[in-house]
Amino acid sequence: MAAGHNTHAVLQATDLTVEVAAHAVVKDGSFLLRDGDKVGLVGRNGTGKTSLLKVLAGDVQPAGGVLLRRGTLGYVPQDPRPDPKAIDATALTRLLSGRDLDGQAVRLEEARLALETDHSDEALHLFSHAEEVFRDAGGYSGESDARRIAAGLGVQPDRVDLPLRVLSGGERRRIELGRALFTDAGVLLLDEPTNHLDKDAKEWLMGFLRGFRGALLVVSHDLDLLDTAITRVLHLEGAKLTEYRGTYTQYQAARRADEKRTAATAERQQAEITRLQTLADVMRRQTAKRAKTAKSLDKRIDRMRAGAVTVQRRGKKVSFRFPPPPHSGRIVLQANGLSKGYGGPAVFTDVTFQVEKGQRLLIMGYNGAGKSSLLRIIAGTTKADAGSFRTGVGVSVGYYAQEHEGLDPARTVLDHMRDASGADDPVLRQIVGMFGLHGEKAFQPAGTLSGGEKTKLALAQICAGKHNLLILDEPTNNLDPPSRDGFAQALATWPGSMVVVSHDAEFVERLNPQKILLMPEGINDYWEDEFLEMVSLA
Secondary structure (H helix, E strand, O other): OOOOOOOOOEEEEEEEEEEEOOEEEEEEEEEEEEOOOEEEEEOOOOOOHHHHHHHHHOOOOOOEEEEEEEOOEEEEOOOOOOOHHHOOOEHHHHHHHHHOHHHHHHHHHHHHHHHHHOOOHHHHHHHHHHHHHHHHOOHHHHHHHHHHHHHHOOOOHHHOOOEHHHOOHHHHHHHHHHHHHHOOOOEEEEEOOOOOOOHHHHHHHHHHHHHOOOEEEEEOOOHHHHHHHOOEEEEEEOOEEEEEEOOHHHHHHHHHHHHHHHHHHHHHHHHHHHHHHHHHHHHHOOOHHHHHHHHHHHHHHHHHHHOOOOOOOOOOOOOOOOOOOOOOOOEEEEEEEEEEOOOOOOOEEEEEEEEEOOOEEEEEOOOOOOHHHHHHHHHOOOOOOEEEEEEOOOOOEEEEOOOOOOOOOOOEHHHHHHHHOOOOHHHHHHHHHHOOOOHHHHHOEHHHOOHHHHHHHHHHHHHHOOOOEEEEEOOOOOOOHHHHHHHHHHHHOOOOEEEEEOOOHHHHHHHOOOEEEEOOOOEEEEOOHHHHHHHOOO
């Protein structure tokens, strides 16, 4: 697709150390990526995967070690955002800028116009050079390639010609991902690239990555992606990187075997330490000579303990608990004739719906249909262009925004929890601990958290707020599988009201909504099981 793929690209880390808030999340990690390598970086939420990718991309400096990059690098962070200076450019221009085709097209046109009035050899040479550079970069097929990538990622054809500022957050994220795929990058670093994609877009991306000739390092909780697109796994746990060859399924089997061997070794070591400790204790109570031998045994025991194998705890089942919702009136939310646009064509018009006490409403629609915009309106963070809405008597709203715009990167986890609730700090720390933010995490700035940890903090804030209406915009996107399962179970049994946007079919099935709202048409309907097949597509 690109005109000249960057051959022999390499990314090599030697004894790399990565720190977050003065805590090492990677210590002395070493690995090598060459052309054709497809590597999955896996580990629980908060282990440091995102921080490692930021270092590899050059956004953050490592705390130690050597990092060698050769060739062009394409990096898509977990929450990609376009350059603010590009917000008025069209989505197509943003895609083309991945290979500087937008700039080259301007330079080529300037050289052509200059040639019309200046017929000198120099002007002809400048035009010929500009045309050659544009052609070699794939300029003549660039627009069709860029549009094909956008379509593959689920951006509607008519939306590609609109300015970025009028696109939805989900569309802008897809354009940023598409821009990285459009570049002639030799190394791709992708952090949760499927988070905001529907089923068709995921399948297209998997096919693209399988055919990608460069080196790929991807962080993803999407097991299908990991199994079909990669050939190696880097497992990050306890600040240690361990490499496994093969697919994700093969890695899981090898990891289980490793854990079994490690556990057996640890058990043997502990048995020997216990035997020697008992022997030393017996000798200590006997002759002076034997007491001296006991001291030698103590030193041996200390050396064994220092070098003993440690067994990492497997990701245990995660359990969340939301407090009972406060009492409210029968009508929880009423929306009438809501409309919204962003300077271009209206995203949706005349949307009307109602949510009653204890009801669960699922909002469905293609990317760019205005689902997130509608949620922001009823959450009170943005205004509708027309129409109105009101919440019922005694209603308290808890809003989860998929882009975490409510989190202040400079403020700590505990500061955010104090904003959400007047409870004492020990109670707030207990709540964030329930969401997996233990110990010193409570005092970390929100900006140092991983995407999954930010999600957990935002959900912990909702939990602390004791609400009876939850407005949730793709709440499971950044959660690892155990956390996603625990969150789904907690909401499945919670008796409050909910308005939810989600592409996660398994989560929606557990939620068991009573009603759906189809966007942008604003069609109200009752939930039927056959709608489940549409969830990952909508």
